[in-house]
Amino acid sequence: MNVLVVNAGSSSLKYQLLNTTTGEVFAKGNCERIGIDGSFIGHSENGKKDTLEVALPDHKTAIKHVFDILKTVDQPIEGIGHRVVQGGWYFPESKVVTDETLGWVREVAPLAPLHNYAEADVIEICREMFPELGNVIVPDTAFHYNMPEHAWRYAIPRDVVDTYHVRKYGAHGTSHRYIWRTVDEFTNHETHKLVSCHLGSGASLCAIEDGQCMDTTMGLTPLDGLVMGTRCGAVDPATVFYLNRVANMSIDEIDTMMNKQSGLLAVSAKSSDSRDIEAGMNEGDEKCAMALEMFYYRTSQLFAEMAASMEGVDTMAFTAGIGENSVTMRQGVADRLAWMGVKIDPELNAIRSDDPRVISTPDSKIRVLVVPTNEELMIALDVEALLG
Template sequence: MKILVLNSGSSSLKYKVIDIISEYVLAEGLCERIGLDGRIIYKVESKNIKENIEVELPTHKEAIELVLEKIQNIDNGVIKSIEEINAIGHRVAHGGEYFDDSVVVNDDVLQKIRELSELAPLHNPANVLGIEICKELMPDKTNVAVFDTAFHQSMPDYSYMYALPIEDYEELKVRKYGFHGTSHKYVSNIANEYLNKENSKIIVCHLGNGSSITSVKNGQSIDTSMGFTPLQGLMMGTRCGDIDPASVLYIMDKRNLTSNEMNTRMNKESGILGVFGDSSDCRDLQEEMNKGNKRARLAFDMLIFKIKKYIGAYAASLGGVDAICFTGGIGENSSVVRERVCKDLEFMGVKLNIQKNSERQDGIVELSSEESKVKVFKIPTNEELVIARDTYRLV
């Protein structure tokens, strides 16, 4: 059984074709700069093929048509016809309070995703577009929506509520929703398998250009750092994370900024980029820090401090912790970040194997020493596999 997984962004389209029985990725790639000059990357590892094609992609429809054409190509395709695709799994950013699990898409589901575009204006409209195009091009195929927010719907009310007037929640649905749920679900499930415990307390650190931390108790999300939007929580590549809301009003007043301009400032001009100034990439940050760049050192120290603060808070609210997991581009690849985060956490039972942490190893790696009371794991995330598994489960 073959599942097509799509992640439709405002000007991009990520895709994978997965044989769900073997869970093997048959083909994958990215269509980018849709609506601009267009480019598609197509990879088939089993055939050692990687193509970079410059082509006009005026809309998402042309992008999806090209993906379908490439995967059926007589020379380097992975299926003989589209009939081999059994279903399509779509990543959807926001499911609000409607969805606590993945669902088969029908008219009602599609309408609810449209309604939630108010909460995710950059993502949900593109997600809807991807679904609608697939329904047009492949009308006999089942579409499944997998929501970034669904895993966090298990959070208790005292965790997701903000201390605003209650009518802001009842009438406007202003609350913590959390994101990266598909990644947190996958990584915490893997950690649970390794722990082999009936009751587990796990902290997952998804660290990348966008970062979030989630506390998971017995397989359920209890709290997560991202909130009403992905802006809350950790300092990220270009997002500011937690700040005093009054500082936003102060900056807007002093700099005469509109709400849209302030939104851009917090989401695209802050975080590592805002403090460091040269780049939002953690690799560039570490390189400059090692050269003695003071702003790079400040940004790095801020990043580590905020990650550790969340880990400590979640360990307290969970009443202990069995495992800390690192995933995402930074979490999986930066041994320096992992080492600095775990430093001084011995008081809560964390002891990192420094040698093992510094070694470059693929796959799932236990990084804690034998005497560590808390397991530390590096677990590569696989959101597309979760989407494919949920699609298979539902169809």
């Protein structure tokens, strides 16, 4: 089945047309700087890359341009899958788009206002332009929704939790689900307790026991958990009240600071990109060295927390931009987990490949893999399963 996968961000829109049987990607691209001056579309097809400078005032305009571009692709679109950041309390699994399910995406949008409204607009225009095509909503939160109550419930009054749906939702669920599926097949079903390490500009860990999410590091929003590119990760919640009262910072200012001005960027005082920070560390920059040390520390600390949720762990898998590509980061995290018996082979760790691979030593107590993620394929497979 040929599926168009659409991923609408706050000011971007990624797309990919692929076949679920062969995994072949016919075309892909990214609409950048939507609603901002200097917007453009980068498109890749048959090994050729083109850039189209075009005004993109909103996401509806962007998706219309995408459909115009895809007319040149000699492959029919048979279904459309939409990555939705926040499914809230309505989506324990992916669902076909109807008036009702689209309404749910908008209803839960206050939990992810920069994403869900844009995603709903894109779904709406896809239905208008191609009423004959089925659309499927694939929320990032769905995989985590049925984790045990002791993991998702916060220790705040029940009426607040129930009325405002305050709980741990997590994120990167589609990626973590793909990693479980791939690791399970790759290890011939010998993996039972996996910690999936999605380490990128946004980062989260997920404890997966025999395919079931047991816990994850992101919370009500993607701000919680690990130190990330520009997000602070877990801090004392009272930090917000303190800065509001003492520093006279508004809630919006604190929100912006914690989401866009913190994390590796703040600690390194150099960049949110781990490659720049690693280069800085190698040049003797102490702030960059501290940023990396904090990243290793928090990742290893929360890895142990994820293992505790399953009362054990037999496999860990690195994925996403940093997890797949940074030899230094993987080694740093592994060194911090040596007390748990984690050992990785430096030569295996240095190998670059697009295929899943083992990088641990034979005597490592925990099997360590690098697994390139493929959220688009996972979304496309859900479309195929629901639309047939």
